[in-house]
Amino acid sequence: MLTLYELVWRPAAALIRRSDPQVAHDRTLALMRLADGSDTVGSLARLANRLAFPERPTNVGGVTLPHPIILAAGLVKGDGFDDEAAARAAVAAGRNIVPGWRSATALMGAVEVGSFTLRPRLGNRGRVLWRDHAARSMQNRIGLRNPGARAAAAHLRSVASRLPAVWGLNIAASPGVDDLDRSAAEIGEAAAIFAEALGDLERGPAWFTLNLSCPNTEDDPRGRQSGDVALRLGRTLVEAVGVPVWLKIGPDLSAEQISALAAAATETGLRAIIATNTLARPTPEGGAWAGLSGAPLRPLALRSVTALREAIDAAGGGLDVIACGGILEGSDLRAFQAAGARAAMVYSALVFRGPLAAALILREAEAQTAVETAPWGGHA
Numbered sequence: 509m510l511t512l513y514e515l516v517w518r519p520a521a522a523l524i525r526r527s528d529p530q531v532a533h534d535r536t537l538a539l540m541r542l543a544d545g546s547d548t549v550g551s552l553a554r555l556a557n558r559l560a561f562p563e564r565p566t567n568v569g570g571v572t573l574p575h576p577i578i579l580a581a582g583l584v585k586g587d588g589f590d591d592e593a594a595a596r597a598a599v600a601a602g603r604n605i606v607p608g609w610r611s612a613t614a615l616m617g618a619v620e621v622g623s624f625t626l627r628p629r630l631g632n633r634g635r636v637l638w639r640d641h642a643a644r645s646m647q648n649r650i651g652l653r654n655p656g657a658r659a660a661a662a663h664l665r666s667v668a669s670r671l672p673a674v675w676g677l678n679i680a681a682s683p684g685v686d687d688l689d690r691s692a693a694e695i696g697e698a699a700a701i702f703a704e705a706l707g708d709l710e711r712g713p714a715w716f717t718l719n720l721s722c723p724n725t726e727d728d729p730r731g732r733q734s735g736d737v738a739l740r741l742g743r744t745l746v747e748a749v750g751v752p753v754w755l756k757i758g759p760d761l762s763a764e765q766i767s768a769l770a771a772a773a774t775e776t777g778l779r780a781i782i783a784t785n786t787l788a789r790p791t792p793e794g795g796a797w798a799g800l801s802g803a804p805l806r807p808l809a810l811r812s813v814t815a816l817r818e819a820i821d822a823a824g825g826g827l828d829v830i831a832c833g834g835i836l837e838g839s840d841l842r843a844f845q846a847a848g849a850r851a852a853m854v855y856s857a858l859v860f861r862g863p864l865a866a867a868l869i870l871r872e873a874e875a876q877t878a879v880e881t882a883p884w885g886g887h888a
């Protein structure tokens with residue numbers, strides 16, 4: 509299956525390299541929106557998943573995943589809207605406002621949906637995506653574009669019978685809000701909306717993630733990532749939902765911040781920390797900041813996973829670590845596992861290696877493991 513896929517992907521990859529990244533992203537969303545409405549495409553995606561992905565049940569953060577790779581938040585996140593009325597009107601009209609909810613989840617097996625804020629956001633205007641094939645990196649400043657908690661919850665509720673068996677939901681406080689009480693109130697209200705709409709579903713979210721790092725918004729992503737903020741917002745989210753809660757952090761934090769976040773997550777009862785989100789860097793045109801992902805992020809993400817695992821162990825906590833950042837090959841996954849990660853999230857890999865990138869990464873990692881553990885000097 510994967511051998512045939514690689515043959516098909518090569519010409520497709522060549523076309524993507526010549527395409528504008530923003531146009532390619534918009535077309536991907538349009539294709540996912542179309543695919544979500546097709547039972548035939550859904551069945552084919554599930555078949556491809558069964559053929560491409562090995563069954564590797566993985567327990568992490570209080571959740572059992574079908575395999576140890578998750579599609580990171582950011583792709584299946586939904587449309588942006590000016591206001592609540594417009595978002596709710598779109599749901600009432602039967603519009604698919606979260607493209608990929610069916611097609612991406614059927615193909616990948618485990619997806620984190622979002623980030624969602626309490627109220628809708630249009631995100632940033634103008635060019636928001638850049639791609640560097642030579643560096644195998646991406647930059648985005650989409651800016652937390654999403655339909656808001658109420659519309660997203662209503663849409664997901666309306667397709668409840670076709671939701672995947674295992675998926676997660678990512679929530680962020682509204683950018684630009686400096687008042688911690690207000691941020692906590694927003695997180696609590698958004699979580700309560702999702703819990704009320706989805707909490708009684710057989711296929712509701714298996715976990716919620718509190719996203720403290722939003723590097724392409726008007727926020728200072730480093731300033732928000734303190735132990736006090738994580739403690740307050742984490743406790744609010746844990747109290748509002750009845751499933752495990754994870755925490756997502758940025759890649760450029762100090763050792764003191766990482767220790768404080770690990771302690772706060774442990775005290776609050778969170779189950780896992782995702783390390784890391786993208787890295788805030790100027791866009792190729794300069795001026796505005798955008799989140800850098802892909803291969804250049806890997807060293808920082810790996811360092812963060814190592815420091816986080818050490819901080820959690822030193823504190824005697826039982827938190828799991830989930831790697832995210834520049835995982836493009838099986839050797840990358842192996843490196844993060846050696847650093848203490850129990851699972852991993854990918855996004856840029858899909859841009860450079862296609863929709864079955866995660867299956868390729870798993871195959872490569874397992875092949876490398878087999879060689880390293882084989883007798884007689886590594887010859888199987």
